[in-house]
Amino acid sequence: MTVERMPASLGGATSHGHLLELIRSADGLSRQQLLSTTGMSRATLYERLDTLTRRGYIYEAEPLGSTGGRPSRKIRFQDRGRVVLALTLGQTHGTVSITDTTGRQLRSETFALEISAPADSVLLPLVEEGRKLLEQGSDETLLGIGVSLPAPVEAGTGHVKHQTTIPGWSPDSVVRAVKATWDLPLVIENDARAAALGERASDAETVVYVKVGTGIGCGIVVEGSILRGAHGSAGDIGHIRMSADGPLCRCGRHGCLAAYSSGRALRDRLGHLGLTKIDDISAAAGTGDPEVLQALSDAADVLGRALAATVTTLNPDRLVLGGQIGGLPDFVEKVSSRVLTDVVERIAEGMVVEAGHPEDLAACHGLTTLVMRKIFAPDAVDQLFADEAESAAG
Amino acid sequence: MTVERMPASLGGATSHGHLLELIRSADGLSRQQLLSTTGMSRATLYERLDTLTRRGYIYEAEPLGSTGGRPSRKIRFQDRGRVVLALTLGQTHGTVSITDTTGRQLRSETFALEISAPADSVLLPLVEEGRKLLEQGSDETLLGIGVSLPAPVEAGTGHVKHQTTIPGWSPDSVVRAVKATWDLPLVIENDARAAALGERASDAETVVYVKVGTGIGCGIVVEGSILRGAHGSAGDIGHIRMSADGPLCRCGRHGCLAAYSSGRALRDRLGHLGLTKIDDISAAAGTGDPEVLQALSDAADVLGRALAATVTTLNPDRLVLGGQIGGLPDFVEKVSSRVLTDVVERIAEGMVVEAGHPEDLAACHGLTTLVMRKIFAPDAVDQLFADEAESAAG
DNA sequence: AAACTTTCGTCTAAGCATTAGACATAAGCC
DNA sequence: GGCTTATGTCTAATGCTTAGACGAAAGTTT
Structure with missing residues (x-):
């Protein structure tokens, strides 16, 4: 039967x-x-x-x-009492968060840091703070740890790829620093990608997340999974070439998007106003300084032109802007209008262009999603049960 | 135990x-x-x-x-004696092919057609030719049918989306025309997407396929599956805006890539030479006409600039060019050099830019892949076996 | 030609997971 | 208290899968 x-x-x-x-x-x-x-x-x-x-x-x-x-x-x-530890590192700040299993922050602390410093001197204080934050909770069980970095990360291993932003870090510096304290599932991901995943609403959506802070980062999520490309460089839109004879970019070429629209480029342009930090610029934008607003508008316009190409290529449901610069309301407004006029209607219609959640929250949420997926993937769970059954029998 | x-x-x-x-x-x-x-x-x-x-x-x-x-x-x-029927429709030509299960063409016939004509007047002759080609084989079993169209196709249903290229076709015209003759698994796909799938080497690769014929189409394959985007418009790069004040595009906007680099744009530019068809242009390019070569070079340069953005977004393993114009050696050469100079080295290195297989072959191969996947997907096979076991028992 | 080796093909008893269904209990509603 | 539905436990039956045996088949080696 x-x-x-x-x-x-x-x-x-x-x-x-x-x-x-x-x-x-x-x-x-x-x-x-x-x-x-x-x-x-x-x-x-x-x-x-x-x-x-x-x-x-x-x-x-x-x-x-x-x-x-x-x-x-x-x-x-x-999920009661189960938490995930998320370390979200930026160029100048790092946040340590305890989240519940859905990625909501329970407690968090933000610190200043200098990402170009040696790995351990950056990581160990954060790890230590993580320990402290964990102790504040009662009856909490730590399930796993997620770390996001403003640098390329190798997909499988979580190794930091050798790159300009983090020159001195060895590939496995993060793994070692974390594993020394917690022997638990660990996920390491690029910050923009983590944030992109954190911004996605449903698993069916295609989301392009663009982070404009010191540099320009981008994460692309298609149907719940992160797009990586051949060598893990998918979404590296900061080096889309906007003109052949544009300003010099850090990569040595001329006319890169990052040389127009990154926080670093804005800081260079506005240096004579005494705005030496990215946060100074966002602050000045808030006060309505006309020169700053114009610079932001120009940057947003160029970014919008670049994103029009990206959006046309990917046809996302949502285009989300984040980062210290990217999240400024005027900036979002300008990028949005540029993208929506430059993109053919068939693709523009139905697409939402919006500011993302505060960056740490998005990345934090994305990291928790990754950690939870890693631990509770059906196959992983089955494997675990099978192994335990075997060792019990053997 | x-x-x-x-x-x-x-x-x-x-x-x-x-x-x-x-x-x-x-x-x-x-x-x-x-x-x-x-x-x-x-x-x-x-x-x-x-x-x-x-x-x-x-x-x-x-x-x-x-x-x-x-x-x-x-x-x-x-696979012995198992064949798939592939109908690959272009703007001006259609090919009917019998392929083996790996997508290799066994027999094929190409016809002139006018894609803007009513659906049945285009499709029925091709279906009829398919019947004839099938009769030529001995001991062949037809497994399924694949159809590619130079128009957007709805992913699940295979319905033709209402669009400029095929104005009079009802959404289900292809399904009806084919199903009337063969009640077998049927797959309908956009031509560039089918070709992209047909060009992919391994399931791990990311491939961007760009077809430059009358218009510009693009198919993106990530790890063996076709990228579609929110409304199925992913890869619609023909309408990436290259300048605010460029030539008028058919979509009503100015400066679209297609208004620079499509076969139609070239035909308009070279009309005074009496080149009224796209094929005339490729022929003239073969003879080395300097004005034609210059036009092609310009078109390729603009396309290369657009593709640099696409490539930077996706970081593909391969960028494949096809179509009557796209496949011309000089054109490929020019696009390749532009892309490789405009794209940052990290992404460019290891990427192959090349001419694709003859377009029909690639699309044909892709269609066969889709048909075979549909029929022999593990779940589908299991379902079939389960159903049969049930009906045998019941 | 005989010995050897490896695969093939079939069969059986045993093991194990899963199922249908019974039966008793629990808990809220009228 | 009776009705209804969900829970909790148990049992015999079912059927898929396994380990392993056994002999035949089809090559190679001696």
């Missing part, structure tokens, strides 16, 4: 990992609902739920309203 | 579908090799192979060389 099965896509959630995934995605399902959505037998499902409960993956939450008989109880993903 | 299992990624090929996938990807594996790679038991594997053989999915091929004992026999995916 053959059993009626659900289409594999929806409910063939037979394994522990997929069942957990189902519970984690739906916020609270009753046993009854799980039985019908998965199509599993009572005995099997209960065994699975039992195991997942015993191992602390799920718990039984409040009852749902009764429909006449005994009320069912929600089964929930065990 | 617990069984040692292979890592799920590699060999956990327990189901019929995944086993078939494994056999299909490796070209000829012995039973012995299958046993060790999958980790399945002899009995189970043999049952699976038996079923797959009985249903005509696989067959036993020639023996491998002996290593001292009885030689093993290769198990092969059943």
Whole structure:
């Protein structure tokens, strides 16, 4: 006799990992609902739920309203007291955050730092602060750690690629600094990419996140996954060439987007006003200084022209701007209008151009998403259960 | 007692579908090799192979060389006599091809057509020619049909999107025209996207395919899958705006890439030489007409500038040029040099810029890939087996 | 030609996960 | 208290998968 099965896509959630995934995605399902959505037998499902409960993956939450008989109880993903530590490093500041499993910040501290300093001198204070922040919580369990950097990161290993922004750091400096304190799942990602992931609303969306701070970074998320390209340089839009004879860029070429629109370029242009820091510029923009506003407008216009090409190539649902410069309302407004006029209507329509969440929050959220994915990926969970069963038997 | 299992990624090929996938990807594996790679038991594997053989999915091929004992026999995916029909429609020509399961053309015929004519008057002759070509083969089984169009196509349904190039076609005109003759798996795709897929070498690569014919099309393949974007307009680079006050484009705006570099733009520029067709231009380029060469060079230069932005955004492994204009050696050369100078070295290095296979072949290959994927996707095969088992039991 | 080696093909008993379904209990509603 | 629905546990049956045996097949080596 053959059993009626659900289409594999929806409910063939037979394994522990997929069942957990189902519970984690739906916020609270009753046993009854799980039985019908998965199509599993009572005995099997209960065994699975039992195991997942015993191992602390799920718990039984409040009852749902009764429909006449005994009320069912929600089964929930065990997120109570589970936290992720996110270290988001920028060029000049770093934030240490404790987040819940959905990426919401619970506690955080921001510090000044100099990213070009030796790796350990930058990282160890942050790690130490992480330890302190963790101690402030009661009954919290740390699940994993995420670190974002304003530099290219190798996809699989999390190694820092040798590059101008972080000259002295060895590839595995972050891994070592963190692993020395916590032997837990660790994810390292470029800051713009982490923020892009943190800004995405649904898994179906294509999001382009552009960070304009000291430099220009960009993260592209297509259907929930980060676009990396052949050598991990996808989204390196700061070096789109806007003209053959433009200003000199740090990369040695002329006319790069970053030489027009980055915070560094603005600082150079506005240096004579005594604005020596990027934050000075955003502050001056707030006061309405006309020269500053004009400079921002020019920068935004060039960026908008470049992004028009990027947007035309990718047809995203959303274009999100962030960073100290990128997030300024006037800047967003100007970029938006330029992009929307330069992009053909078919692509522009329905696309949202907007300022992102405060940068740390976005990156923090993205990092938590990555950490959670790494730990609770169905296959990873199944593997873990299989390994434990094996070692118990062997 | 617990069984040692292979890592799920590699060999956990327990189901019929995944086993078939494994056999299909490796070209000829012995039973012995299958046993060790999958980790399945002899009995189970043999049952699976038996079923797959009985249903005509696989067959036993020639023996491998002996290593001292009885030689093993290769198990092969059943591709003998299996063909796919590919209809590749351009603006002015259409090709009907019979391909083997790897996408290699076996027989083909090319016709002149006018894409702006009513759908049925374009499609029915091609379908009829397809029937004739199929009759020429002996002992061939048609697995499915692929159709590529020089117009946007809706991803899931294969419906033609209402657009300027094909004004009179109803969304489902292609589906109806084909399904009336063959009730088989059908895939409909945009021509540049099909070609992009047809050009890809490995599933790990990111490939940007740019077709310069009458218009400019572009297909982007990331890790084997086609990038579509929010409304399916990803890769619509013909309307990247190259200047605010450039020539008028058909879309009503000024300065679009297509107004500089498309075959149509070249034809307009070279009209006074009596070159009224795109093919005339490529012919004249072959004879070395200096005015034509200069026009091509200019067009290529602008395209190269636009592609530099696209390439910087995506960091592809390969940039492939195709189409009547795009495939011209001088054109490729010029685009390549412009892209490679405009793109920052980190991205340019390792990237290959090259002319694609003749356009029909690439699109044809891509279509076959899509049809084969649709039919032999592991899940689809498993579903089929499950359904049949159920109906046999019920 | 005989011995050797390796694969092939089939079969069996055992193991294990999963299932259908029974049965008792719990809990809210009328 | 009766009704209804969900929960919790248990059992026999089912059926897929496995380990492993066994012999035949088909080459190589001696």
